[in-house]
Amino acid sequence: MVVVGAQWGAEGKGRVTDLIAGAARATVRYQGGPNTGHTVVTDAGEFRLHLVPAGLLRGREAIIGNGCVLDPVALAHEVQSLEERGIDIGPLVISRDAHVILPHHRLYDRILDERRGADGVGTTRQGIGPAYADKALRLGVRVDDLLKPDLADRVEAAVAPKRELLGSTLDDEAYSIPTVVERYRRAGEQLARHVDDAGPRVRASLNQGLVVFEGAQGTFLDLDHGTYPWVTSSNPYAGGAASGSGAPPVAIAEVWGVMKPYVTRVGGGPFPTELHDRDGALLQERGREWGTTTGRRRRCGWLDLVALRQAVEINGIERLVVNKLDVLSGFENIRTAVAYRARTGQRLARFRYRRDEFAGLECEWEDLPGWDEDIGAARHVDDLPRAARSLITRITEATGVPVAAVGVGPHRDEIVWLEDPEALRARLAL
Numbered sequence: 001m002v003v004v005g006a007q008w009g010a011e012g013k014g015r016v017t018d019l020i021a022g023a024a025r026a027t028v029r030y031q032g033g034p035n036t037g038h039t040v041v042t043d044a045g046e047f048r049l050h051l052v053p054a055g056l057l058r059g060r061e062a063i064i065g066n067g068c069v070l071d072p073v074a075l076a077h078e079v080q081s082l083e084e085r086g087i088d089i090g091p092l093v094i095s096r097d098a099h100v101i102l103p104h105h106r107l108y109d110r111i112l113d114e115r116r117g118a119d120g121v122g123t124t125r126q127g128i129g130p131a132y133a134d135k136a137l138r139l140g141v142r143v144d145d146l147l148k149p150d151l152a153d154r155v156e157a158a159v160a161p162k163r164e165l166l167g168s169t170l171d172d173e174a175y176s177i178p179t180v181v182e183r184y185r186r187a188g189e190q191l192a193r194h195v196d197d198a199g200p201r202v203r204a205s206l207n208q209g210l211v212v213f214e215g216a217q218g219t220f221l222d223l224d225h226g227t228y229p230w231v232t233s234s235n236p237y238a239g240g241a242a243s244g245s246g247a248p249p250v251a252i253a254e255v256w257g258v259m260k261p262y263v264t265r266v267g268g269g270p271f272p273t274e275l276h277d278r279d280g281a282l283l284q285e286r287g288r289e290w291g292t293t294t295g296r297r298r299r300c301g302w303l304d305l306v307a308l309r310q311a312v313e314i315n316g317i318e319r320l321v322v323n324k325l326d327v328l329s330g331f332e333n334i335r336t337a338v339a340y341r342a343r344t345g346q347r348l349a350r351f352r353y354r355r356d357e358f359a360g361l362e363c364e365w366e367d368l369p370g371w372d373e374d375i376g377a378a379r380h381v382d383d384l385p386r387a388a389r390s391l392i393t394r395i396t397e398a399t400g401v402p403v404a405a406v407g408v409g410p411h412r413d414e415i416v417w418l419e420d421p422e423a424l425r426a427r428l429a430l
């Protein structure tokens with residue numbers, strides 16, 4: 001099963017993985033790196049995971065797949081802090097083929113994005129794009145290289161082509177090759193017990209039971225299928241789960257899309273339903289919409305059914321999970337975009353991304369009534385106000401996909417299951 005973000009990211013995928021993970025053999029991250037922040041709230045408090053798959057909190061095998069990029073120093077730190085909080089880190093597996101983010105990748109990421117000026121991607125500055133670029137250029141350093149005698153040569157080979165662009169900043173101690181090699185080798189030693197051939201482990205787990213592939217970011221941040229160039233440098237959409245983990249595509253049985261009943265986006269790029277008014281500020285404030293990794297304010301807008309239908313189509317989403325429904329309590333009207341209108345006046349009912357026309361799109365709205373009640377205590381569909389249920393019905397009507405669960409608060413238990421748990425168990429052979 002793949003859990004993907006059905007919008008631009010930050011929809012609560014970690015929470016959904018966490019919910020399913022209890023019944024799964026393994027959870028697998030297949031793309032992205034520490035640009036992501038998956039928050040899971042348990043009785044032991046809040047966990048902000050950057051690279052570690054959420055299933056580790058449930059004691060499940062947690063695999064960081066070959067399609068990920070990682071900073072070994074930051075990962076060693078994340079693993080250590082989880083261990084200090086009492087989490088058993090034994091089931092963590094790191095693919096030896098995953099690529100390593102080097103310190104100069106972060107510098108390069110920042111310089112490139114600053115040079116783009118107002119049109120910048122607004123990256124998380126974690127060095128994600130440059131690390132994937134080096135992977136594609138066949139200059140990348142892999143986890144497997146960390147403890148090899150030629151690590152310094154590999155780091156030098158990756159840095160060399162960028163010396164001119166990065167200039168004298170590279171003279172800084174933090175970028176000196178011996179320093180980097182020393183720090184990375186030490187982190188490599190700390191992580192060594194987890195490093196393995198992850199592909200065979202993923203395939204073995206698939207033969208034994210349910211495996212949850214945990215997408216990071218979201219469908220429209222996909223390098224190929226998103227709003228390029230305002231995207232991340234990997235493939236978060238469900239198709240990435242196979243190449244990023246070594247799973248045979250046919251073994252991936254079900255795709256779940258995670259969304260909010262409104263839209264948020266961090267960084268630059270087009271956003272047809274974005275709000276610049278009081279409603280946008282309210283969504284931002286009530287939803288506490290700040291990026292988990294960067295602390296940046298998330299841009300907020302109304303639910304975009306055009307984009308959502310596209311996410312369903314391209315990922316093959318079979319179930320939706322709507323998080324943060326409680327954030328909409330108190331809005332008199334809830335707007336949903338049902339079509340776009342191009343500058344030429346043409347009505348677009350289907351999502352069609354063109355860089356030059358997308359920024360100027362207007363939305364055709366359909367309004368639904370809001371509700372006032374606080375829904376945080378709801379645990380059953382009958383506990384939800386009628387208007388909240390109508391919104392869920394509207395989402396299903398617009399997409400043709402059932403909503404399996406609705407999040408009404410941040411704690412892992414603050415959820416209303418709409419799909420009968422028994423039927424779910426039977427379908428997923430749990």
Ligand code: IMP
Pocket residue numbers: 008009010035036037121122123124125126127128129216217218221230231232233266267268
């Ligand atoms: P990068 O992934 O750091 O290269 O950033 C590329 C774009 O993806 C920027 O607009 C980021 O704000 C966005 N982005 C990256 N990771 C996440 C995430 O986990 N959630 C939401 N947006 C993200």
